[in-house]
Amino acid sequence: MTDTHAIDIVSVTKVYPHRTDPVVALDNISFSIGDNEFFTLLGPSGCGKTTLLRMIGGFEDITKGQILLFGDDISRLQSNQRPVNTVFQQYALFPHLTVYENVAFGLKRLGRDTDFIKTQTHAMLELIRMAEFAERKPSQLSGGQQQRVALARALAPQPKVLLLDEPLSALDLKLRQAMREELKEIQKHTGITFIFVTHDQEEALTMSDRIAVMSNGQVQQIGSPKEIYDNPTNIFVANFIGEANILKAKVTGPEKSPAKASKAKASKAQAAAKDQVKLCVDLECGIKGLNIFSQSQFQKGKQINVMIRPERIQIKPLSRGRGKVNTVGGTVKSISYLGTDTQVQLLLDDGESLLARLQNTIDATSSFGVGNKVEITIPEIAIRALSE
Amino acid sequence: MAGWITKGGNGAQTSIVDGKQHILLMPAWFVIGILLVIPVLVMLIYSFLTQDFRGGVIWEFTLEAYDQFFIDRGLFGDEPARIEWTYLGIFWRSFLQALFAMVFCFLIGFPTAYFIATRAPKSRSFWLFLITIPYWVNLLIRTVSMKFLIRDTGPLNNWLMSWGVIDDPISMINTNFAIQLGLFYSYLPFMVLPIYASIERYNFALSEAAADLYSNRWTTLFKVVIPAVKPGIIAGCILVFIPSLGAFLAPDLLGGAKNFMIGSLVEEQFKGQSGDWPFGAAVSMILLTIIMIILLFYARAQSRDNNGGH
Ligand SMILES: Nc1ncnc2c1ncn2[C@@H]1O[C@H](COP(=O)(O)OP(=O)(O)O)[C@@H](O)[C@H]1O
Ligand SMILES: [Mg+2]
Numbered sequence: 281m282t283d284t285h286a287i288d289i290v291s292v293t294k295v296y297p298h299r300t301d302p303v304v305a306l307d308n309i310s311f312s313i314g315d316n317e318f319f320t321l322l323g324p325s326g327c328g329k330t331t332l333l334r335m336i337g338g339f340e341d342i343t344k345g346q347i348l349l350f351g352d353d354i355s356r357l358q359s360n361q362r363p364v365n366t367v368f369q370q371y372a373l374f375p376h377l378t379v380y381e382n383v384a385f386g387l388k389r390l391g392r393d394t395d396f397i398k399t400q401t402h403a404m405l406e407l408i409r410m411a412e413f414a415e416r417k418p419s420q421l422s423g424g425q426q427q428r429v430a431l432a433r434a435l436a437p438q439p440k441v442l443l444l445d446e447p448l449s450a451l452d453l454k455l456r457q458a459m460r461e462e463l464k465e466i467q468k469h470t471g472i473t474f475i476f477v478t479h480d481q482e483e484a485l486t487m488s489d490r491i492a493v494m495s496n497g498q499v500q501q502i503g504s505p506k507e508i509y510d511n512p513t514n515i516f517v518a519n520f521i522g523e524a525n526i527l528k529a530k531v532t533g534p535e536k537s538p539a540k541a542s543k544a545k546a547s548k549a550q551a552a553a554k555d556q557v558k559l560c561v562d563l564e565c566g567i568k569g570l571n572i573f574s575q576s577q578f579q580k581g582k583q584i585n586v587m588i589r590p591e592r593i594q595i596k597p598l599s600r601g602r603g604k605v606n607t608v609g610g611t612v613k614s615i616s617y618l619g620t621d622t623q624v625q626l627l628l629d630d631g632e633s634l635l636a637r638l639q640n641t642i643d644a645t646s647s648f649g650v651g652n653k654v655e656i657t658i659p660e661i662a663i664r665a666l667s668e
Numbered sequence: 669m670a671g672w673i674t675k676g677g678n679g680a681q682t683s684i685v686d687g688k689q690h691i692l693l694m695p696a697w698f699v700i701g702i703l704l705v706i707p708v709l710v711m712l713i714y715s716f717l718t719q720d721f722r723g724g725v726i727w728e729f730t731l732e733a734y735d736q737f738f739i740d741r742g743l744f745g746d747e748p749a750r751i752e753w754t755y756l757g758i759f760w761r762s763f764l765q766a767l768f769a770m771v772f773c774f775l776i777g778f779p780t781a782y783f784i785a786t787r788a789p790k791s792r793s794f795w796l797f798l799i800t801i802p803y804w805v806n807l808l809i810r811t812v813s814m815k816f817l818i819r820d821t822g823p824l825n826n827w828l829m830s831w832g833v834i835d836d837p838i839s840m841i842n843t844n845f846a847i848q849l850g851l852f853y854s855y856l857p858f859m860v861l862p863i864y865a866s867i868e869r870y871n872f873a874l875s876e877a878a879a880d881l882y883s884n885r886w887t888t889l890f891k892v893v894i895p896a897v898k899p900g901i902i903a904g905c906i907l908v909f910i911p912s913l914g915a916f917l918a919p920d921l922l923g924g925a926k927n928f929m930i931g932s933l934v935e936e937q938f939k940g941q942s943g944d945w946p947f948g949a950a951v952s953m954i955l956l957t958i959i960m961i962i963l964l965f966y967a968r969a970q971s972r973d974n975n976g977g978h
Contacts, residue, residue: 337880358879372871374877374895374896437882
């Protein structure tokens with residue numbers, strides 16, 4: 281290992297004790313977070329994100345395992361001894377102190393000299409553009425302003441790692457989107473490692489360098505937003521991030537020579553999906569001999585699930601032309617207009633249903649209506665095999 | 669955020685009251701008018717009347733009662749006027765006693781309230797129940813039992829002697845200590861309950877935030893917890909201080925004659941044939957005035973606090 285990680289989670293288990301039914305909130309998880317990374321813990325409510333964050337912050341003890349901060353074991357340190365700060369979900373600003381006093385609080389406890397406290401606090405207030413609110417009390421601020429003060433308060437002591445527990449969830453949509461940009465900016469500007477908790481996949485995709493998708497106290501997949509969206513490893517990740525069609529398929533063997541797909545296209549896709557193998561599968565809906573990407577090797581004859589994103593599916597009115605590659609017949613069940621795109625619910629001829637999303641480009645005309653027979657093209661390059 | 673939620677609540681309340689304000693407020697006006705204002709007015713008037721020597725008053729207006737309180741004209745009233753220290757002394761002693769009672773109640777009451785408020789929600793009511801059990805018994809009976817408990821031959825001294833902590837009984841009856849004990853025991857729940865209510869509403873994430881920002885337990889307590897629950901503490905202090913100031917059972921029964929307090933002084937004036945009603949009324953009015961001034965200062969400080977810090 282050339283550079284040390286900001287955080288190493290080493291075989292960490294958390295059990296909340298209870299007389300009758302103890303809760304296993306985290307089940308033997310291990311991963312590392314790099315320095316300067318914007319790292320997101322993403323998962324549905326109850327999957328253990330907050331628990332993990334609270335353990336890094338020192339608010340919850342570790343049942344088993346270790347947490348390292350730049351190589352040092354911090355598992356036994358009290359939270360006031362960890363050079364890590366938290367932006368709490370409901371902000372937890374001190375109501376009796378002014379904005380300035382809130383931001384200066386940590387520096388004062390650290391016993392920094394008064395001049396430094398002054399300049400640092402003012403610098404933080406400038407950073408969040410709240411300098412003119414320095415003398416206000418938290419109750420005199422809007423939700424978004426309180427949020428920024430909470431951020432400044434946690435950044436002021438210059439922690440090695442900043443923990444953020446769903447910091448945007450209490451804000452309205454517009455503000456939330458603006459704050460995403462701002463948080464990302466601040467993270468780049470300060471160079472502090474951010475560990476960000478959210479259940480909102482869009483938030484995770486737009487902000488993160490890397491995402492850990494969690495469910496049921498386990499990490500399902502870790503990767504960049506693109507990796508996770510394009511190459512989900514299992515059904516949970518595929519469904520949780522964006523929308524996904526899950527289809528049944530049968531492995532017929534290793535990759536066949538890519539006769540039909542153009543060479544350039546294939547190699548580009550190859551580059552995007554490193555560490556992947558290619559399989560040849562038959563879809564249950566009738567398309568045969570597809571060469572698709574997979575993260576793991578499967579035996580010939582095995583039944584697997586494959587995934588295709590709705591926006592990768594193409595729909596055309598039924599025609600008699602030749603060269604219908606990777607195409608099946610189906611019926612349009614419903615069409616919903618969503619502004620930027622149109623969502624089409626399809627029923628394949630074999631009875632499976634499929635979701636497609638067509639972008640509403642400037643010259644888009646709906647060449648089919650509800651009840652029409654259409655032909656549906658599923659490009660093999662967009663199909664991914666999923667593990668169990 | 670919490671700010672405008674509260675404001676919204678107030679707004680709703682106002683609109684409900686607006687229409688039928690007078691009808692809805694009738695019971696409140698009745699209680700305040702009949703049970704509070706009228707008796708105080710009666711007292712105020714009596715304090716300016718002339719004493720009838722068999723108790724009661726003669727309807728002749730005079731400042732005699734106040735004169736007696738503040739000014740010393742010698743035994744026969746013919747010496748040059750000097751400041752009368754006797755009653756001011758009693759007031760001063762009472763203030764000190766009430767202040768100590770308040771401080772002791774706080775020192776014990778705050779940790780107690782904190783302990784109860786941090787139990788699991790289900791067991792909190794049990795602990796509150798325990799705190800209030802003794803108060804199902806009449807104050808007089810409790811004070812008398814206290815007297816039995818701490819007298820020279822009482823159980824407390826017996827235990828201390830049998831454990832060899834002391835050789836001779838400590839005489840506690842008729843001391844300031846006994847009065848303190850009595851006041852403390854009488855008014856402890858008035859300290860515990862409002863503080864408990866504040867701590868129960870306290871957002872413990874604030875304590876976590878303080879720890880996150882490098883505070884140890886003590887700095888968290890003094891810099892965050894106590895300021896945040898200050899309204900409850902102040903309410904508790906007022907609720908202990910004011911009745912302690914006018915208390916007469918504890919001073920009478922446990923303090924004896926030489927540790928006279930305001931409450932006993934007033935009680936004396938209205939008891940039996942020897943009482944002096946106008947003087948008792950005047951002492952009450954002076955006490956009331958002082959308390960009002962204290963509360964007024966507190967209210968002023970409070971509103972300054974709320975209007976945007978410093
Ligand atoms: N203090 C606690 N006592 C018992 N169980 C808890 C406690 N905190 C969390 N849990 C349980 O642990 C699991 C993970 O919770 P949490 O970390 O809060 O999830 P998330 O933040 O992902 O929503 C949940 O099943 C939750 O009910
Ligand atoms: Mg959570």
